[in-house]
Amino acid sequence: MMSKIIVRGGQRLSGRVRIHGAKNAVLPIIAASILGTEGESVIHDAPPLDDVIVINKVLESLGVKIEYKDETIRVNARNITTCEAAYELVRKMRASFLVMGPLLARMGQARISLPGGCAIGTRPIDQHLKGFEAMGAEIELGQGFIEARVSGRLKGAKVYLDVASVGATENIMMAATLAEGTTTIENAAKEPEIVDLANYLNAMGAKIRGAGTGLIRIDGVERLRGAVHTVIPDRIEAGTYMIAAAITGSDLYIEGAIGDHLRPVISKMQEMGVHITEDENGLRVYTDRPLRSVDVKTLPYPGFPTDMQSQMMALLLTADGTSIVTETVFENRFMHVEQFVNMNAQIKVDGRAAVISGGTKLRGAKVCATDLRAGAALVLAALAAEGETEITGIHHIERGYVDIAAKLRMVGADVQMVTAEAEEPEEQPISIFAVSPSLA
Numbered sequence: 001m002m003s004k005i006i007v008r009g010g011q012r013l014s015g016r017v018r019i020h021g022a023k024n025a026v027l028p029i030i031a032a033s034i035l036g037t038e039g040e041s042v043i044h045d046a047p048p049l050d051d052v053i054v055i056n057k058v059l060e061s062l063g064v065k066i067e068y069k070d071e072t073i074r075v076n077a078r079n080i081t082t083c084e085a086a087y088e089l090v091r092k093m094r095a096s097f098l099v100m101g102p103l104l105a106r107m108g109q110a111r112i113s114l115p116g117g118c119a120i121g122t123r124p125i126d127q128h129l130k131g132f133e134a135m136g137a138e139i140e141l142g143q144g145f146i147e148a149r150v151s152g153r154l155k156g157a158k159v160y161l162d163v164a165s166v167g168a169t170e171n172i173m174m175a176a177t178l179a180e181g182t183t184t185i186e187n188a189a190k191e192p193e194i195v196d197l198a199n200y201l202n203a204m205g206a207k208i209r210g211a212g213t214g215l216i217r218i219d220g221v222e223r224l225r226g227a228v229h230t231v232i233p234d235r236i237e238a239g240t241y242m243i244a245a246a247i248t249g250s251d252l253y254i255e256g257a258i259g260d261h262l263r264p265v266i267s268k269m270q271e272m273g274v275h276i277t278e279d280e281n282g283l284r285v286y287t288d289r290p291l292r293s294v295d296v297k298t299l300p301y302p303g304f305p306t307d308m309q310s311q312m313m314a315l316l317l318t319a320d321g322t323s324i325v326t327e328t329v330f331e332n333r334f335m336h337v338e339q340f341v342n343m344n345a346q347i348k349v350d351g352r353a354a355v356i357s358g359g360t361k362l363r364g365a366k367v368c369a370t371d372l373r374a375g376a377a378l379v380l381a382a383l384a385a386e387g388e389t390e391i392t393g394i395h396h397i398e399r400g401y402v403d404i405a406a407k408l409r410m411v412g413a414d415v416q417m418v419t420a421e422a423e424e425p426e427e428q429p430i431s432i433f434a435v436s437p438s439l440a
């Protein structure tokens with residue numbers, strides 16, 4: 001039997017949903033803890049997610065000591081015993097590549113084992129490598145691995161990113177903390193998770209200014225030590241529950257959500273006619289009328305997040321009129337469309353745009369989560385659908401949502417998780433390992 005989530009749609013929701021710490025902030029922060037040669041790091045609000053367990057294992061495989069209890073991770077990185085991240089772990093999660101910058105900066109070398117064969121797809125790492133090379137590293141791309149080496153310390157450099165990549169900004173920023181001299185990252189990504197990482201690195205003793213703007217300046221220091229840090233709340237988890245409220249015509253308080261991190265999502269939902277009020281502890285989301293269609297285009301922060309695109313599309317399916325959703329960040333992030341269509345949605349995809357004819361009655365169906373946010377979007381659509389929806393492929397959802405079924409049940413949804421024994425998650429597509437975008 002396969003694990004699945006079963007949703008019976010049509011329930012009104014009410015109450016509070018507590019938001020966990022941000023997956024996309026905690027992953028680079030755990031990777032960054034490799035840089036601490038003295039003391040211990042204590043990372044609070046680390047969400048209990050599969051991805052967090054994987055990155056912890058990657059660090060443990062390098063010799064780092066990790067204790068993870070009650071959403072707090074203690075990291076002791078005094079002894080690093082190998083500079084190689086093994087394929088068995090890296091294959092489970094693309095974000096494992098974030099250990100490259102810290103390892104290279106601290107140890108002068110890093111080797112990430114990768115699947116052999118040709119690299120295809122849309123998540124290249126050329127910008128990460130360009131940054132490391134600018135800082136004096138030599139990169140070798142072998143059969144089944146990428147290796148970076150530098151003799152002595154990395155050197156501060158001026159790095160211009162061709163695309164404002166979140167991962168490249170993080171990897172280069174981490175590497176630059178221990179470089180000799182000053183590094184600037186131009187066209188840096190501005191996501192809140194980058195600010196959170198910079199705050200943690202600065203608490204470790206780094207000198208980073210400008211995180212959250214397009215120009216980050218890092219003055220290298222000789223060593224970093226462990227630090228205490230609390231991870232920011234997950235804006236994508238918060239956005240997902242905001243849509244759960246709107247799609248069911250309900251009233252929910254999203255506890256811990258930071259409005260400032262959610263501006264584009266709040267604005268678009270308000271344009272649709274959803275009511276959203278903010279206070280210092282979170283957001284209240286409620287609706288009392290039919291929703292209007294809107295057009296949405298994903299962009300790097302502070303634009304509309306690609307990680308909310310599929311959930312927003314679920315909401316647009318229930319609005320009156322036609323909406324156009326344009327995905328500009330990733331080339332192939334419309335896998336949920338086919339699944340929505342199985343639920344009686346009317347959507348046409350034309351290249352990077354999806355045209356949604358809202359207002360058709362969604363019907364429960366057997367559908368499959370093809371990736372993390374696509375899976376979350378199916379749960380949302382199912383909450384609004386007539387009858388029962390069965391969602392398989394839920395290991396994708398569990399990468400990024402803590403107890404999604406239980407959290408929704410607590411506010412009145414009819415959602416059950418049926419767990420099968422020992423299901424080995426499939427590999428992530430090897431596409432992140434496309435070294436240059438032209439291979440994509």
Ligand SMILES: CC(=O)N[C@H]1[C@@H](OP(=O)(O)OP(=O)(O)OC[C@H]2O[C@@H](n3ccc(=O)[nH]c3=O)[C@H](O)[C@@H]2O)O[C@H](CO)[C@@H](O)[C@@H]1O
Pocket residue numbers: 023024025027095122123124125126127128129163164165166167168189306307329330331437
């Ligand atoms: C763990 C984590 O934080 N994941 C997030 C991170 O992924 P990730 O850091 O992988 O995403 P990037 O910001 O790097 O990717 C954005 C775009 O840049 C391109 N690119 C990226 C790197 C590179 O070297 N060359 C290149 O061309 C990618 O193909 C993509 O089109 O940001 C994405 C964009 O907000 C989110 O969807 C992911 O949830």
Ligand SMILES: C=C(OP(=O)(O)O)C(=O)O
Pocket residue numbers: 024094095307372373400
């Ligand atoms: C795409 C995502 O994550 P990752 O970059 O880890 O695949 C996401 O969080 O939506």
